Amino acid sequence: MHILLVEDNITIIKGLSYALEMNNYEVDSKINIKDTIAYLESNPFIDLIVLDVTLPDGNGFDLFSNYIKKRNIPTIFLTAKDSEEMIVKGLNMGAEDYLTKPFSTKELLARINKILLRNQRVQLLKVKDITFDLDKMLVLKGSATLPLTPIELKILHLLFSNLNRVVRRTTIIDKIWEWTGNDVDDHTVTVYLKRLREKLGTDIIVTVKGLGYRIDAE
Amino acid sequence: MHILLVEDNITIIKGLSYALEMNNYEVDSKINIKDTIAYLESNPFIDLIVLDVTLPDGNGFDLFSNYIKKRNIPTIFLTAKDSEEMIVKGLNMGAEDYLTKPFSTKELLARINKILLRNQRVQLLKVKDITFDLDKMLVLKGSATLPLTPIELKILHLLFSNLNRVVRRTTIIDKIWEWTGNDVDDHTVTVYLKRLREKLGTDIIVTVKGLGYRIDAE
DNA sequence: ATGTAACGTAACTTATTTGTAACATAAACC
């Protein structure tokens, strides 16, 4: 899960980033509006934004209504001032939540978790004519469901979770057969990849000799 | 829209009732746990609860987990103390929001509006000829009530709460048999699914081999 | 107390899945 932190106080950024990363979130942070806009425009996948309202080069509310709202990215506003009108305004604009500084990091974490749980959006990964539905754990070729066996599905899931990145053969063995004590033959992996390619088509999974396999997103 | 206010401070009750009624909500209020339980049991339609945690005859958290949570009524906790642990606990229990006193009435109103808008909730989940009524906790096939046993109902509820998402067998065991220490046999799940399919028809629940089961909304 | 319903386990069945072995091909290296 990707969280974007927009806040001009470096101390807060450092503290929050640390806390969020401890909870397995991937965190990026920006300290002004300008950088944030650039970031938003080049990053299609952001799951949540924590947004300070008062920033050196502008105002978080405007940023929200002009760039964030239309993309439906859940947002938590922060303000230093305990201003009733601002809270009401922020919430009515469509923010998911609103906290005033000083706030408790644990509370923010709890609220973030809540929002992300609630907003679990459908996650579809598409590569060429193959669609991996992470929620249903279902793979489509075009519009037809591919009949994959449990282990085929697991391996493909692993590859899709690491788009554009090589997954080593040893990693595959470790992750897929961890319960058995990873006692399977190395060739077994090869066979499964053959079977996967039979069903997916030959152009989805790339072999990286000496290392493993990889799926490239367009 | 019906809002229930549980709070032992009469001044707060009066202020909030007035503000809420000005906003076209119908408000009832209770000042202790005992009365609240009686009220809950005789009132099937409550849209939201504002619940003080510290009450003269008990604790709002217990009330919530024993009487409110299972009915899926959105709840906002209030506490006098600004206690980080309590906030986190309350949110993680499943409360929709948490405010600490003193709070701004306008902010509470904004948060209530938000929750009610968000939760304009579907109380009837329909999949093919099966209807799951979350309020009454009963299941219809066509227009006939299905006689489900308690455990069958729980499992189906779990599946319906996760439409379009795989529910793992381990999750089923965890959630359904948590009270026993999850000591049930894995096959038991299989048998219950067989029984469910017998009653629902075979085309409602999809098996995801190696993982679990899933119900797809159309 | 007695009958009924619900529960969980066990034993059985089935189609599928699985892992390996044996062989084929392709890339890498000298």
Added chain:
DNA sequence: GGTTTATGTTACAAATAAGTTACGTTACAT
């Protein structure tokens, strides 16, 4: 070019997960 190593391919017997049926036990209501 020929050898080595890594990966691709095919075929098959063993293993397994899920579906099914049946039954003894417990819980519940009348």
